[in-house]
Amino acid sequence: MIEYRDTLAGVEEAQLRGFFVGWPHPPSPAHHLRMLHGSRHVWLALDGEQVVGFVNAISDGFMTAYIPLLEVLPAWQGRGIGTELMRRMLDSLRVYYNIDLMCDPDVQPFYARLGMRPVGGMVVRHDMSAIHQTTPAGE
Numbered sequence: 001m002i003e004y005r006d007t008l009a010g011v012e013e014a015q016l017r018g019f020f021v022g023w024p025h026p027p028s029p030a031h032h033l034r035m036l037h038g039s040r041h042v043w044l045a046l047d048g049e050q051v052v053g054f055v056n057a058i059s060d061g062f063m064t065a066y067i068p069l070l071e072v073l074p075a076w077q078g079r080g081i082g083t084e085l086m087r088r089m090l091d092s093l094r095v096y097y098n099i100d101l102m103c104d105p106d107v108q109p110f111y112a113r114l115g116m117r118p119v120g121g122m123v124v125r126h127d128m129s130a131i132h133q134t135t136p137a138g139e
């Protein structure tokens with residue numbers, strides 16, 4: 001039975017193992033938890049104590065929300081968990097004017113089914129291995 005939560009209360013690093021599959025420099029569970037705490041909105045999917053899926057959103061609290069990460073652990077994929085996490089997150093973000101995320105073209109149909117539409121974009125990507133050694137800007 002999957003439980004969905006929009007709070008990090010009581011969640012510890014050990015519950016966040018196994019994410020960032022295929023990333024060359026995956027954030028550690030400690031960094032993962034830090035990112036989630038730095039996010040204005042979070043939805044988690046839990047199977048018992050194990051977090052099996054998550055989505056987070058950062059925001060100015062007024063107009064814009066950005067969804068940087070959505071992931072379901074491989075063993076739990078294909079069971080509707082990603083859809084439910086996104087459905088709940090989009091509902092949490094319904095007050096904002098723009099809700100944005102970046103994704104590869106092959107995942108666009110997944111998001112289109114949730115009412116999202118494709119647009120163009122521009123990005124900068126720094127060296128992730130260097131990011132892990134530094135303190136975030138402004139701290």
Ligand SMILES: CC(C)(COP(=O)(O)OP(=O)(O)OC[C@H]1O[C@@H](n2cnc3c(N)ncnc32)[C@H](O)[C@@H]1OP(=O)(O)O)[C@@H](O)C(=O)NCCC(=O)NCCS
Pocket residue numbers: 070071072073076077078079080081082083084102103104106107108109110
């Ligand atoms: C994308 C992801 C979150 C979907 O989670 P999930 O729990 O497996 O999704 P659901 O079970 O709700 O799947 C719903 C539908 O989306 C489709 N889908 C899932 N992942 C997809 C992908 N990567 N590309 C295209 N379609 C996808 C499924 O085939 C399913 O369609 P169906 O119902 O017609 O079979 C999950 O595959 C994942 O964590 N992938 C790795 C990380 C990632 O790519 N995150 C998104 C970054 S933008």
